[in-house]
Amino acid sequence: MSSRLEMHHYETIVAVSETGSVTAAAGRLHVSQSAVSHRLAEAERRLGGRLFERRPSRGMQPTPAALALCQAAHRAMPDLARAERDFMRSVGGTTATVRIGVGSYDCYHWLAQFATASVDRLEGLLLELVVVGDAPVQRLADGTADLVLAPGPAHGTCEAQHLFTDELVLITHPEHRLADRTWIGPEAVAEEDYFTYNRQPSPGFEYERFLRPAGVSPRTITVLEQTGAIAEMIAADFGVSILSRWAMSPWLESGRLVAVRCSRSGLELEWSALTRIETDGDAPERQVAHAIVDWLGNAKQAWTSPTLGN
Template sequence: MPLQLDLRHYETVVAITELGTMTAAAELLHSSQSALSHRLAEAERRLGTPLFERGPRRRLLPTRAGLMIHQTASRALADLERSEQLLLNEKRTITATVRIAVGSYDCYHWFPGFLHDVRAHHPTIDLQLVVIDDQPSAHLASGSADLVIAPGTPEGIFETQPLFLDELVLCVAPRHRLAGRQSIEASDLADESFLTYNPRPAPGFEFDRFIGPAGSYPRTVTVVEQTNAIAELVAADAGVSILSRWALAPSIDAGRITEVRCGAAGLPLEWNALLRPNEPADSPARRIAEELAHHLDDFHLDAD
C-alpha cells in the first residue's frame, strides 16, 4: 500500500508537536503559517483523522494519531539526517576494491592497523578481507582474491613480492617440558602429539626442512585444518606444533603459548605477497602490496 503522506507532512507534524505553535513550526521549516496550515489539513484529510487539537494559550496538542505519527516520523527523520550527513562528510571516493587474503594461516591480527594505513594513504581504494583455502593461485585467477599474503612459496602461477622474514618455531604450552629450552631438535618431538594444519608435507616447512631430514618423527601427527584451533589446543597442552611466529604473535605475546627455536640456527620463513602474473605496475593491488610491505616491516624478524 503506497504511503498517504510525503516527507513534508511528516516534518510538519514533528515540528508542530515539538514546538507547540504553528508560528514556531513555520519559522523552523522556513515556510509561511498559511502553507503549513494547508499542509496539516491535507495530512489530516488523507489520513481521515485529526492530528492536533487546540489546547490552552492557543497551543496545538497532538491527538493520539498525532503522537503516533510524531513518534514514528521523528525516528525516521533522524535516521535520514544521519545518513545524509555521513554521505556529505564522506571524503573518500572509492574507485577500486582490492580483496586481500591470508594463505595457510587464519591470522588477522594485522588487519585493523593495516586498514587504517590504507584509508590514510590510499583513500580511493576499498580493502576487503576474504577467506580462501590453500590454493591461492586459483583464487587469484578467478578474481575472488586480488592479493594473498602467504608463507613460503605455494604452488601455482603468480607473481611474488617479498614482505618480511619470519621464523617457524615450536609452539608449546607455558608449562610444557620443552618450554624452557633455548632450542630443540627433531628427536625431542619423539614422544609428542604433533598438530599440523597441512594434510601433506609442504616444501619449505617443518617436515621438509627439520623433521624429515632428521629421520625422527613425533609419536602421533593430527591434522587440524585451522591454525587458530591448533593454537588453542597447544595452549591447553593438548599437543605441540611448529608454526609461524608472526601468525601466532598475539598468543605468544600474551603468554598463552611459548615459542622454542627449531635447531640452533632456527627455521627462517619468508612471507610474500602473491599477485596475478603481469599485474600492471600501478594497479590498486600492486599499490596495496607495496603498502603492506611497508606496514609489515615492523614485524620483521632477523634469524640469528
C-alpha cells in the same frame, strides 16, 4: 531459532579467547574492563553456563563446552564484516575492491593497524578478506583473491614482493616439558601429540626441512584447518605444533603460548605479497601491496623473528 547472544557478546568472546585476559581484551575493544566483564557475565547468563575459566599461568581460557562457540565466532566475524562492506560499497563511495588472503595461516592481527595507517593512501579502496588456505597461487588464478600474503618459497607464476623474514618455531604450552629449551632438534617432537593445518605437507615448511631429513614423525598428528583453533588447543596443553612465529604473535605476546627455536640455527620463513603476474602496475591490488611493504618499513612493525643463527 534466534541467537541468544548479540554481536558485542561475540566480539568480546573472540577478544578474550585471543588475548587470554579481560584487561587485554578491553584494550583491543576500546572499552573498560568492567564492560568486558559485564558482557561475559551477560553472555553466560543467557547461555546458562561458563564460557571461560582462569588457570594459573594460562590466563582466561575457553571451557571445553565453549571452545566450539569461540571457533564459530572466529569464522563468523569476518563474514559479517564482509557483508557490511559489500553493503557500503553498493551505496557508493568505493571505487574498487581488493580481496586479500593470508596463505597457510589465518592470521589478520596486522590488518587493523595497517588499514588505520593507510586510510588516506587507500581512499576509495575496499579491503575484503578471503580464505586461501595453503593454495595461494590457485586462489589468485581462479580470481578468489587479488592479493595474498604468503609464507614460503616464491612462485614463478606470480609477481612477488618480499615482505619480511619470519621463523618457523615450535609452539607449546608455557608449562610444557620443552617450553624452557633454547632450541630443539627434530627428535624432540617424536613423542608429542602434534597439530597441523594441512593434510599434505607443503614444500619449504617444517616437514620437508626439519622432520623428514631426520626420519622423525610425531606420536600422533591431528589436522585442524584453522591455525587459531590449533593455538587454542595448544594453550589448553593438548599438544604442540611448528608454526610461523609472526602468525602466533598474539598468543605469544599474551603469554598463553611459548615459542622454541627449531634447530640451533633456526628455520627462516620468508613472506611475500603475491599478485597475478599479468596485473597492471597501477592496479588496486598492486597499490595495496606497495602500501603494505611501505607500512612495514615505516612503522617498523615487529614482524621479524629474533636474528637467526645467534
